[in-house]
Amino acid sequence: MGLFREAGKKFEETKRSFTGGDGDEYVCRACEKRLTERYEHCPHCGEAAVEPAA
Numbered sequence: 001m002g003l004f005r006e007a008g009k010k011f012e013e014t015k016r017s018f019t020g021g022d023g024d025e026y027v028c029r030a031c032e033k034r035l036t037e038r039y040e041h042c043p044h045c046g047e048a049a050v051e052p053a054a
């Protein structure tokens with residue numbers, strides 16, 4: 001049973017490295033929420049104000 005969990009954990013780590021570390025790569029200028037993807041419109045406030053965090 002432990003094997004399954006290890007595989008899942010590894011997958012999560014791989015996924016994280018693909019999205020770049022902690023995953024907070026974008027930020028909405030309107031509501032200042034951090035986002036993991038570059039949305040066309042912010043999923044929180046709906047403004048088209050999403051920009052790269054760095």
Ligand SMILES: [Zn+2]
Pocket residue numbers: 028029030031032033042043044045046047
């Ligand atoms: Zn927003």
